[in-house]
Amino acid sequence: MSAQSTVVKPNTVPKLRARKGAEPIVCLTAYTAPMAQLLDPHADLLLVGDSLGMVVYGLPSTVAVTLDMMIAHGAAVARSATKALVVIDMPFGTYEESPQQAYRNAVRILQETGAAAVKLEGGQVMAETVAFLTARGVPVMGHIGLLPQSVNTSGGYAALGTGDLSVWDGIVADAVAIARAGAFNIVVEAVAEPLAVRITQSIDVPTIGIGASAACDGQVLVIDDMLGMSNRTPKFVKRYAELGVAIGEAASAYAAEVRARHFPDANYTYKLKGDNRPPAGEQTGGAKLPAGENK
16 A cells, blocks of 8 residues: 655635634745745745845835835745745835725736735724725735834834833724734734733734734744844844854855865866867866966
């Protein structure tokens, strides 16, 4: 009797929506095809975050990220993921004007990338837009708490609800409004841990924490942060590797071998086949040395 291979079925919006209070949802960001392929077996959800503006493009914030940038990276990730649900951030300025604007741009994202859902920031003020999208077949992932796209009005990236408890009710109300509008899960970013617990208990859709609480229904981190490939290390980031150091060491070793003419050696060069002979005067069998170095 031959062993049958296990067929891994892809995650869907209803599947993840049903994970409320059950096994935590594993979410990571991905911006490229190779990274998506590496993360796909381990993640339930891959988020093509507008954090790519800072991580990939070196921008000071997410504000300058464009729709075309998100679509290009989103398509690469969606082509490469077979198990994880792929969600793409709607960048700043592509959904705030009206529900109709949001719908047009969300449809373009889904059609041109093959992703399953979009994510947008905002609480009560965006509830009408979330309802408009979900009623028309566009799954929406919400995002409340710290809103990176609003950094110019908020003045920075400080955690919320750690000192001024008066903001708690408003943030909980944001979560409730987005959940009732139809979001299938909600990112809760950089809030006091007890507030994240309260939010999670107040809504019937999964919460995805980032700088929130282990009591959330899932967690997300920016992949470059958790792999040690970025210079920043927010308080809520645990670095599971130091690939930035490893990459620097590899580049240094490569540079040293190139400068010493140790690379490429015979193991990494192509030889003539059979009885072929090079044209008269051509050097073979090693690197051609610059003028004056032939001995």
